[in-house]
Amino acid sequence: MTAHITTDRLALRPWEDSDVDFVYDLYSRWVVQRFIGAEPAVMASRSEAVDRVERFMALDHPVHGIWAVTGKEDGLPVGTLLLKPIPASGEEPLEPSSDVEIGWHFHPDHWGKGFASEAAAAVLEHAFASGLAQVVAVTNPANAASQSVCRRIGMEHQGRTKKYYNAECELFVIGAP
Numbered sequence: 209m210t211a212h213i214t215t216d217r218l219a220l221r222p223w224e225d226s227d228v229d230f231v232y233d234l235y236s237r238w239v240v241q242r243f244i245g246a247e248p249a250v251m252a253s254r255s256e257a258v259d260r261v262e263r264f265m266a267l268d269h270p271v272h273g274i275w276a277v278t279g280k281e282d283g284l285p286v287g288t289l290l291l292k293p294i295p296a297s298g299e300e301p302l303e304p305s306s307d308v309e310i311g312w313h314f315h316p317d318h319w320g321k322g323f324a325s326e327a328a329a330a331v332l333e334h335a336f337a338s339g340l341a342q343v344v345a346v347t348n349p350a351n352a353a354s355q356s357v358c359r360r361i362g363m364e365h366q367g368r369t370k371k372y373y374n375a376e377c378e379l380f381v382i383g384a385p
């Protein structure tokens with residue numbers, strides 16, 4: 209069961225069928241997708257959003273999760289926060305490695321308010337309270353906003369790596385306190 213997590217302004221909950229339109233709006237935007245994956249591409253149809261929400265809901269785990277980040281007051285989704293095994297580079301389809309990654313995708317209407325950092329800090333706290341020893345994050349080298357989030361939540365830059373996602377990424381790491 210995906211954990212429910214709350215912060216000052218946000219509530220992180222499992223995705224629901226009623227979130228499909230938000231997921232389509234989020235992932236059909238180039239500004240959101242441009243730094244994601246080895247070959248970035250926008251979501252092209254609502255049916256892809258239906259599949260994506262199903263995949264998000266399928267990760268049903270006590271510690272790992274793919275959360276809908278919502279406003280604590282209005283319950284409306286503003287983005288995605290994930291904590292899950294990171295795919296190792298290799299033959300497609302990529303297999304998960306033994307490292308756990310944290311990641312974030314927010315709707316541009318909600319950028320610049322510190323939501324990504326607030327949600328990510330709470331997920332890191334949940335990860336370490338649940339016994340994880342280390343969490344990694346990778347970003348496209350050009351993704352300055354995401355690298356700022358990594359630094360704001362206390363992650364340490366370790367340089368570039370090709371270990372994950374068949375892509376050259378900036379690697380950030382944080383160990384349990």
Ligand SMILES: CC(C)(COP(=O)(O)OP(=O)(O)OC[C@H]1O[C@@H](n2cnc3c(N)ncnc32)[C@H](O)[C@@H]1OP(=O)(O)O)[C@@H](O)C(=O)NCCC(=O)NCCS
Binds near residue numbers: 244323354356357360
């Ligand atoms: C990465 C992302 C979640 C950041 O969202 P956000 O709402 O701006 O995040 P926050 O407000 O919590 O913090 C952003 C930090 O990045 C900085 N920032 C924001 N946009 C920036 C930009 N274009 N260039 C440089 N820094 C930027 C902010 O100033 C802040 O840093 P600070 O603490 O030093 O002031 C958002 O840009 C996003 O969803 N992007 C698309 C998806 C994506 O690329 N995800 C990451 C994949 S690795």
